[in-house]
Amino acid sequence: MQIGEDDWAETAPDAHEHPGFGVDVPKGTRGDLTPDAPLAKLVWFKSGGAADWLFEPADTEDLIHFLSGLEPGTPVMALGLGSNLIVRDGGIPGVVVRLGKPFSSVEVLRDNMLECGGGAPGILVASKARDAGIAGLEFLRGIPGTVGGFVRMNGGAYGREVADILVDCDVVISDGNLVTLPVEDLDYTYRHSRLTDDAIVVAARFRGAKGDPEVIGAEMDRIADERENSQPLRTKTGGSTFKNPEGAKAWKLVDEAGCRGLAKGGARVSEKHANFLINTGEATSADIEGLGEEIRRRVAERTGYNLEWEIRRVGRP
Missing domain, CATH: 3.30.43.10 (Uridine Diphospho-n-acetylenolpyruvylglucosamine Reductase, domain 2)
Known part of the structure; x- marks a missing residue:
């Protein structure tokens, strides 16, 4: 359509x-x-x-x-x-x-802690934790982003989120000031923190618990397999498009509103997972954002839910 x-x-x-x-x-x-x-x-x-x-x-x-x-x-x-x-x-x-x-290092500390650069990808953090026998960070294997991004937005997957493991983070503000913020100061809620757009997370400390590397690795493999089977990973996509409303699943609401496969220009709702938008080749960002807004309109009209964007939209229209 x-x-x-x-x-x-x-x-x-x-x-x-x-x-x-x-x-x-x-x-x-x-x-x-x-x-x-x-x-x-x-x-x-x-x-x-x-x-x-x-x-x-x-x-x-x-x-x-x-x-x-x-x-x-x-x-x-x-x-x-x-x-x-x-x-x-x-x-x-x-x-x-x-x-x-220069910001992608991951270092193992005492007491089941890791110190990670803001540019370190989630899969690297999870792998370092596995190798060190630190459990509780396996879910980062399922977050396609870097430490700076998922600390900012309280990234999460598979029943866990950054708020569960973050100790503190180093943040550089746009005026050049460097501050260290404990997790309590971030006021985490679902996919949100108090960090402003001009705050750059350059490092973070995470704490897990002592675990068996083989068990940790098996859970990471399970997460990888589940993502591969349920998400359009091999396409031009942006991850989960909308936040899950309280008591509901965003993908199911999009599906119920008849939006699976819906298209605008070169942008399309994934047939594999209805909460993913994909660029089929030559989509503009206006195509992608416009498709998302049309989905929000149809879901609200059909179900009464007002979906909130999980994907950040930035820049000049």
Whole structure:
């Protein structure tokens, strides 16, 4: 089923001209700074516009140095694997900060703890925990993102969430200040924290419990198999699209509203899992977001539930 252009009213802010933000690079900056940087290749949907600037810091000190030299008010946003993100076609104003290899370390500490860089992927964290005999972090095998992203949004899967394992995290604010926040200060709720968009999680400490590496590995394999069998992993997708409302499952509501297989432009609701949107080839971000909004409208009309986006949507329409 294909949605026509007239079937969806744009709900994002009105599009208008943006001159972009200039950036004066502070002397001594060691990381890479790229102007007008295309972001589509860096996000799982493979769609969207460019960042005014893309900064890839050499380390935490370099990030602090760079941000402290920015003009006050310059927008700043962190980008991890881009797995749960729609970058709108007009691009992202200001600076996008991408934490690369220097932020991907995972170190085993005492008392069943791990210290992880903000750019470390969930599968690496879970694997390090398994090898160290630390149980309770297996669910991270099922989160397609980095530490910075799932700490920010209280990522979760298979009955567990980050709030269950986080001890504290190191966060750099857009003015360059570095703070360490205990889990209690994040005010975690379902897929939400108090961290603002300009807060960049550069490291986090997680605590599990002593466990048997073979048992831990078996659970990770079970999670991997379940994802493979139930989710469209080998497509251009953005993970779970909508949050589960209290007492209901988002995929089931989407299905009941007749939206499985629904399409708009190059975007389509997955036939395999109705809470996943996919880019079938040449979808724009407007196609993907527009399809999501049409699903929300139909689900509300059919079931009375107002689905909330789980995927972040950022940038200029």
